[in-house]
Amino acid sequence: MPRKPQLICPAGSLPALKAAVDRGADAVYVGFKNATNARNFAGLNFTDQQLAEGIAYAHRHGREILIAINTYAQAGRVAEWRKSVDRAAEIGADAVILADFGLLSYAYQTHPQLRRHLSVQGSATNFAAINMAHECFGVSRAVLPRVLTLPQVEYVIKNTPVEIEVFGFGSLCVMAEGRCILSSYATGQSPNTHGVCSPAGFVRWEPEGQRMRTRLNDILIDQFEAGEPAGYPTLCKGRFEVEGDTYYALEEPTSLNTLSILPELMKIGVSAIKVEGRQRSPAYTAEVTATLRAAIDAAGDAHYSVKPAWQDALTKVSEGHQQTLGAYSRPWR
């Protein structure tokens, strides 16, 4: 029987971290309150004291804490990113999740005992890139960008000694991971430099009767009619007028849901399954963790099937109108 993959869950606060541990996450990933973290939202993330308490809680329950320091160090401010790696080592994180090769090199040389994971923001989609990160910086795990088909994921796994982690659930984006500067077109800031796609200071929601308009730095990016589901206020998920037609010109708000292919992910040797959503509340973390825990535990069974209750639980918390297998299932070539 294939080895059960680890379940990696998101937490933007201490109650979310505890909820993830309580509901069966094998590891919880978190970030600091600064631009080194790709979920650098107002009021989100951990103070040192909260993180110390969270690490103690996870370790007491035999689980791990991974710290994402996964934006790119900015010119003249490299010390901030290095300091965050130092802090992660000091407070006893089990691993750091890094994207920037300079920072990977620093972590490898300064804290060789601290496990290093290559972040999805590192944008390594082939085994040669992953093996290079392994040889140069001792990377022990890589998180794959959400652009590969199942056979492609399998091909990577067969050709690398590095553990492979893939996304199992959560909001999707345009997935130019680690390379996206789309939002800087509207705000001058981008996820890889400031740790947030649409900084809240630039976002305005304008209710107008039953209709709601979304503006990003004053640019109208979407408008929702009464009862129409809303999405996150990012440029990639906006509706734009193109040659007289107004529609989701880049991407429709959609969530990834891999419940139906968990047995395949296990069979091809995926080491860990990750849930998106550090910006979400403890209620989301609890719901999604419990559901994925039950599904992963059942996925090794030959008679595995997706329970309607799991599907309902994930549908309820999903962003957008639909759920998808994303790139995993791409029957066309």
Add this chain to the structure above:
Amino acid sequence: MNIPAPIKTILQQLPELPPTLALVTALNLLRKQLWPEDDFAWLTGRSVRLEIADLGRGVTFGFDGQRFVTAEQPADVVFAAALADYWIIARRQEDPDTLFFQRRLTISGDTELGLQLKNLMDATDFEPLLQHLPQGLRSRLVI
């Protein structure tokens, strides 16, 4: 949990000051216990309104650098949701993003201030507070 029409009519006539005073008094009493590390600089001189969408009434409050205080409309940021949905959020049965996607929660005005407040609530450990409640009531509140 819709508010029955006759009660709704009565509630719409009531002044907002008494519930607002009750809220800021409670916040001032609980502040050190629930948020020992937060200086609330982000809320100082700003104001937040929590409005019950199906009633058009709500509470508006802020922080004066020392204490939570009542505030005047218009507030810098306004949350609006049905009373039942505030209760669901408070009990952590659903997350606010889910209610936002479903258009049951709206945020207008200063989004960053609203996000700060939402994330403060998410990060709050209510356990010390619940410990003071009788066991029966406590087990009904905790999810």
